[in-house]
Amino acid sequence: MDIKHENTDTLNAVVKVDINKDDYQAKVDKILKDYKKSANIPGFRKGHVPLGLIKKQYGKAVLVDEVNKLLQDALNKYITEEKLDILGNPLPKQQDDFDWNNDTYQFEFELGLTPEFDIDLKPKKAIKHYKIEADKEMIDNQIKSIQKQYGKLVSHNEVKEGFLVQGKFLNEAEEIDHETTLKPEDLKSKKDQKLLIGAKVKDSITFTTKGLFKDTADLAKHLGIEEDKAKDLKTEVNFEISEINEEILAELNEELYNKIYPTTEIKTEKDFRDKIKEDAESQLEQQSDQQLLNDVSEYLIENVEFDLPSDFLKKWLRVSGEEELTEEQAKEEFEKSEKGLRFQLIENKIIKDNNLKVTIDEIKDTTKERIKMQMAQFGQADMPEDQLESLAQSILQKEEEAKKISDQVMNDKLLNFYKNNVNLKVKTVNYEKFIDEVYK
Numbered sequence: 001m002d003i004k005h006e007n008t009d010t011l012n013a014v015v016k017v018d019i020n021k022d023d024y025q026a027k028v029d030k031i032l033k034d035y036k037k038s039a040n041i042p043g044f045r046k047g048h049v050p051l052g053l054i055k056k057q058y059g060k061a062v063l064v065d066e067v068n069k070l071l072q073d074a075l076n077k078y079i080t081e082e083k084l085d086i087l088g089n090p091l092p093k094q095q096d097d098f099d100w101n102n103d104t105y106q107f108e109f110e111l112g113l114t115p116e117f118d119i120d121l122k123p124k125k126a127i128k129h130y131k132i133e134a135d136k137e138m139i140d141n142q143i144k145s146i147q148k149q150y151g152k153l154v155s156h157n158e159v160k161e162g163f164l165v166q167g168k169f170l171n172e173a174e175e176i177d178h179e180t181t182l183k184p185e186d187l188k189s190k191k192d193q194k195l196l197i198g199a200k201v202k203d204s205i206t207f208t209t210k211g212l213f214k215d216t217a218d219l220a221k222h223l224g225i226e227e228d229k230a231k232d233l234k235t236e237v238n239f240e241i242s243e244i245n246e247e248i249l250a251e252l253n254e255e256l257y258n259k260i261y262p263t264t265e266i267k268t269e270k271d272f273r274d275k276i277k278e279d280a281e282s283q284l285e286q287q288s289d290q291q292l293l294n295d296v297s298e299y300l301i302e303n304v305e306f307d308l309p310s311d312f313l314k315k316w317l318r319v320s321g322e323e324e325l326t327e328e329q330a331k332e333e334f335e336k337s338e339k340g341l342r343f344q345l346i347e348n349k350i351i352k353d354n355n356l357k358v359t360i361d362e363i364k365d366t367t368k369e370r371i372k373m374q375m376a377q378f379g380q381a382d383m384p385e386d387q388l389e390s391l392a393q394s395i396l397q398k399e400e401e402a403k404k405i406s407d408q409v410m411n412d413k414l415l416n417f418y419k420n421n422v423n424l425k426v427k428t429v430n431y432e433k434f435i436d437e438v439y440k
Helices: 021-038 051-081 136-149 190-196 216-223 227-231 254-260 269-303 310-320 327-353 360-376 385-396 399-421 431-439
Strands: 002-007 012-019 086-092 105-113 127-133 152-156 164-171 176-182 204-208 236-248 424-430
Touching (some): 012 051, 021 051, 176 216, 269 431, 360 399, 385 399
Antiparallel strands (some): 012 105, 152 236, 164 176, 204 236
């Protein structure tokens, strides 16, 4: 057998494989002899079928099968040994004069080669790396939310400002029949607020939908209808009151602090606020880091230039699926996947050039940390090591879960690499400013 390849250009190559009779004949003969021993052919006893008849019936099929096996094994081994960095899979070239009746065969395969390129991680204009601070308003809102959660409701018979009013909006013609809870100040106009304040359980109040709430989304939510319908809705609705409650907030004291942070000693409101700020900024850092990954990825895709073996990839996409695509379909598929392919090549090069590797121990440690975090939510902060080990092994036996965790570990390594090597400019903002800059 003889295998060699020739680059047609920097992105494409052809591999030629010559197979002669000595490469396959012994294997073919052995298989046919085995067939002879077990073949059931009418007119012959089992094991006594003439070998010539076996060859006539099965010889061509066995030959084709064995040559194809030999060909694939040799091709894969050659690509590995020659360290050919290819995209997709080798594509066999059409050979109109190919004849299985010959003793020697030549096969040709097209290859798409991975492009060579350089990566500049020091853009002239630095990429923003947001540091999101939990400001006073965010901390105040979080504390108010905690006080509500651990507070209590006191039932009343008459609505006052700030009370929670549970009831049902009704309009038979518009098919509105929806229970909701609101406060008088949720209503947009003072006039409507006054209609609600002083009302009692079982009272029914008639409102006009236009301008009832501050925006269309609120109207849709409280009436239980789609926003498109709520936008132009102008009708009367009855609000039947079923329950009135006063919300009593939990006091800020050591008892509350210990409920929220049972493993941390917090005695003062300042300590409580500091802890909330620390936890909030830890969560916000995850959003900041994800945005950094997005921004670095966009920079790399837009600024790292290289050509792809586009014609080869379109041809490969056309024939590689379960159903063959048309040329137009393959072109569309290539255009949809090109950006992702380019980024994958860039990311793989960064990983390879900088020797970023994920070890089994790192995957296991990350799995254990995830388990600890989940168990802590149920009050089991100190799980024994043997239980942790057993749970981690159980999770990692599932191939899909193991891959997810491995990908996350690599993602973290890439993030740290970017933080240390990309030209970044840290910008400190509050969460509202972050959302405004990133998403608007």
